[in-house]
Amino acid sequence: MLPVVSVVVVNYRGAEDTITCLRALSEELDYPADRLQLICVDNASGDGSADRIRRAVPSVEVVESPENLGFAGGCNLGVGHARGDVLAFLNNDARPDRYWVRAAVRVLRAEPTVGAVASKVLDWDGEKIDFVDGGLTWFGMGYKRHADEPDDGSHDAPRDVLFGTGSAMFVRAELFRLLGGFDERFFMFYEDVDLGWRLNLRGWRVRFEPASLAYHKHHASMSTVDTSRELFLLERNALAALYKNLSDETLAKALPAALALSVRRATARGEIDPTQLEITRRPADPAEDAAPVPVSRSALAGFLAIDQFVELMPSLAASRKTEQAARRRSDADLVPLMRKAMEPAYPLPRYLAAHDVLVEVFGLEEVFGRPRRVLVITGDAITERMAGPAIRAWNMADVLSAEHDVRLVTMNPLCAPPDAAFSVTRARPKELDPHLDWADIIVLQGHVLELAPALKKRGSTKIVVCDVYDPMHLELLEQGKDTVAEQRAKDLAGVTKVLNNQLERGDFFLCASERQRHFWLGHLAALGRLTPALYDDDPTVRSLLSVVPFGLPGKPPQRTGPAIRGVLPDIDQSDKVVLWAGGVYNWFDPLTLVQAVDRLRVEHADLRLVFLGMKHPNPEVPDMDVAGRTRALAERLGLTDRHVFFNETWVPYGDRQNWLLDADCGVTTHFEHVETTFAFRTRVLDYLWAGLPIVTTDGDSFADLVRTEGLGVVVPAEDPAALADALERVLYDVEFAQACQDRIAVVRERFTWETVLAPLTEFCRNPRPAADRLPGSAPLVRVEPLGRAGQLHRDLNLFREYLDQGGPIELARRATGRIRRIAGERLRGGGSRPGQDQRG
Structure with a gap:
């Protein structure tokens, strides 16, 4: 049974956007309505928004706040009314994709170490990126990587991130409450950064899932807010997040530098003359020193942010104590998730100069480290x-x-x-x-x-x-x-x-x-x-x-052009195409396959077998004998360019999907030998990627998978009749082929590169020498020297052992060898050490 998901949407004087968002949630999601709770928190809008929302979307539970709690407080208030096992947060100026909830829930159910799912967020038109990854600077400022770039599909691989955007994310409900929810002192901005940071520090993962998709009107909620107030929140909240979440050792260097950099950011942003109060620049008229100095609001935002950060420090100190006591991961462990921790973030010349000075003086490169x-x-x-x-x-x-x-x-x-x-x-x-x-x-x-x-x-x-x-x-x-x-x-x-x-x-x-x-x-x-x-x-x-098996792309194959049908001679749109998706090497058995095609063509004249690539792209790999024998057999049977086709070149990696999408099934056949037992036929993964039913010879690990999961048909080695029957079933039994494709759609998710490479990814996050390669890895328990009684007992045991091995002759040989060695040691002035092994 699917878990109940409670979706929290916060409204502040944006009823029109909010209603659009809530209607999409209640009417368009592919998720059972009885497993979905919709909560809208009205943050004291004072404009009748709550009543408008109730009338427009009756299925939504509207919670009215007596005051504006900001995004963080509003979300927490909504969670107080949530019944779900999973919490979802969606901006009121966003709309979900049909599978937004289902895709995120799938991740949470499949991966118990994932505490939160970060959705992929695009702009309202779905053309540009709003969120696909998060970065964090050493001075605490979180930012959206790749924001405003075109969505070209290059960010469609799931990955672990430091944080998700609060505009569209999911969190386990119990975990969210355990962490105390969003930090309400942030009001808005960086509360999502702070939550993700805390989750990661406690050992949980935040997982970016591109299939959980939403669309966002960027900063619609801030359209009436002065820019300087936004700057104030960004500056203050960055310092607060930094102070709460960095370790003592890191904070000792980062916080002074961050405070100094915040001041320089303010003076550079406000174009304030930093030398105007130098003693050497006293005006001729002393009265001029009493005149007010103009300071822009953008500069004032930075100064006031530091001032209010100091005001928050007593309460932040208590939070810091909690977070540091609960942490399970080091700052260094999270540096990779920060992506580019040393990123200056602002392109202001005076600011950049100060950034470089502070990084060098405080040794921040050493603290945060370069990327691994x-x-x-x-x-x-x-x-x-x-x-x-x-x-x-x-x-x-x-x-x-x-x-x-x-x-x-x-x-x-x-x-x-x-x-x-x-x-x-x-x-x-x-x-x-x-x-x-x-x-x-x-x-x-x-x-x-x-x-x-x-x-x-x-x-x-x-x-x-x-x-x-x-x-x-x-x-x-x-x-x-x-x-x-x-x-x-x-x-x-x-x-x-x-x-x-x-x-x-x-x-x-x-x-x-x-x-x-x-x-x-x-x-x-x-x-x-x-x-x-x-x-x-x-x-x-x-x-x-x-x-770590071979993998396949997370994104389904997309056709970029024709490949087989209508391109290769005598292969029409209605023909049944069997694809051999790889090279032809001696440990494979294409000969039995060609014989099976010869059998099957009598009843099925539309059968076509295509070998994807006969010439290996690496010139150091020679043509193998079986390739020539396969060509000769097809020619002798009259199949070449009629029912069997050889693509002599190697298909570019970026074009292989066109060949796969033109096929009806994928095949791999091999002999029964030890190589097969331990082989991993990578071509089968391309079949899974393209959703092709599979026909394979028994004996390897993929045959077990095909048989167990119902992905196609497994046949005995070197059996043309069984192979012909298997091909006929996957090509001409429509119901069977569809059942295979349905199972493949489920199984192939296990084999995406992101998934299969997880052990390597985890190792590279925390690399260390193998235990037996660590210096000083000798056993801690040492053998104590034997006393006289122990030595006598040992010698009696050896006496019995030598008699059992070879009788009196073996005993005499061993004794003679021992006497000679002892004598030699005494002649050299030696003598055995107590407890030394003295077998002959």
Whole structure:
């Protein structure tokens, strides 16, 4: 059952806007009416607003305040009448999207550590951004990042934020009350910043959810308020939030600097001559010193804000004590959520000069720190046409760049990247060290560690994340079947060593599935990485090895042009298209698929199989034998360019959705071998993204998913008849195909890049060396030396052990070896230490 949601709307002399907002809430939301409580607080408008609202929207509970409590107090008053488990706050000059409530509730139900959901807010016409992310400066001023930018879809990924905008947000009701609600001393402005800050300090997450969408008339409620009064509230409330929420150590440096900067902001804003009272500038006529000095209201706002901040300090001190006692996260933990803490915020020359001086003198760069630097390295080509490893590295960089300063470096000669919000560059092995020196965290994959010997040194303190989603040695077992036996064994030993080096060095490991996780746990245990210290700290061992599958975009695919139908010859709009969405490698089985198409075409002449890309975009990856055999088989059966089509190039990553949207189902077939058992077929995720029913061979982790969730049909390996039947069912059984698509719509939400990369995101927020790599991590319990009785007891046990192992001969051999060693030690002037192991 869905929770009851209480929506609070505050009105102050804006009845027309408020009625529009409330009608949208009561009539247009996709949420059960009996699970929705609408509350409107009239903040002593004194213009008949309350009665107008009651008449216009009878289903709304109108609460009249005896005085204007501001936005913060008005919301809290409304919450006092709320019955819901979830509280929603919406500005009276905003309107909700149909799914505004449902999308937010879904997040709160799915993620128990999320305390509040920040909605995506656009302008009234839905063209420009009002809120998609929040930033906070070191001096306490919160701001909306990307405000007034066009909404081009680039901010449609869910993410953790420091705060949501009070114009459209959701909070767990019990939690909101536990925190005392919005701070009513703020009246309006930054009460949402303060609430989000406090939530994060207590260990809760504030989650931006773009599907929870609202539209806002920017500052309609402030249209009659003088700008100087707005400045006063902004200045005062920034200081109040700063004082309440920073730790003692940080506040000691930040507050004096913030106060000084507030004064400079006021004088710069009011264009006040800062030298007019210098003793050397005394006027000739002393009477002029008694004349009033004009001060603009914009400058006065800053001075009075400091004055009133001082007035609030006694009550703020009590609040500060509460917040600091309840905090569970450090200031440093929240710096990434501040986005750009050192942002000056005002483009005034004198102000900027003062900002730089204060930052340097008070050492604020050290206090708030620069953004954490994350280096993602891949050996794959970074171009418009990217293969799996590059796509994975790219999306890691993209997701992490929301909180960190990220560089994506490829060791491949091909580097012509699409536009990105992060730095992308190519580096040869000899050029890698400066990038390694720059980084705090290094995420690598493939053979990269072998090209960075500085990281392999035992004394290296860099935090290294190893992405071992590709079991390369298992791939090589299958891929190298046609090579000379000696070379195959040598190649396998080399790749195994590459992986072992990573497993011995890494601080954190990523794999693609639970099956892989079990496999890599065995590797780590064999290498001695599963130490008692690690186990005692984390019995799940997920702090060392976590599952990060391949992901897919959070936004559904959008067609940008034609791809298959009407483009490839002999494929019409009415044909049934089966898509093989990836390369053709030796560990796959496209031959059985072609045979199945040959069987099925007799009854279904409209069947078309399309291979998306035969040529790998990385020139270092050679064409594989199975690709040629597949072409030859299709030609021999008379299927080529009639029922089987080969796209010889690699489709650009940004265009693949057009091919997927032209298909009716997605297929992947492979042989039954150990590579399949631990493989993660990334193409299947594109099928999920596009909502395509899936036909797959049994044996891998995705086959389990398809079978369990009803996403398509799973078939035995190398069985053309079963494969033909499966294709016929997903293509021509309309009800079955629709059922698959319905399930896919639910399951694919689990695989968005933001979701699957959560373990990496969490690690990068609080990176630390693996427990067994910490200096001084030796066991605290030391073995005490054995006394004479203990030594005798030990020797008797050894006597029995040697007799059991090999009888009198083994006992004599061991005893002789022991006598020789003791004699040698005495000749060298040694002698064994008490308790030393003296087995022969």
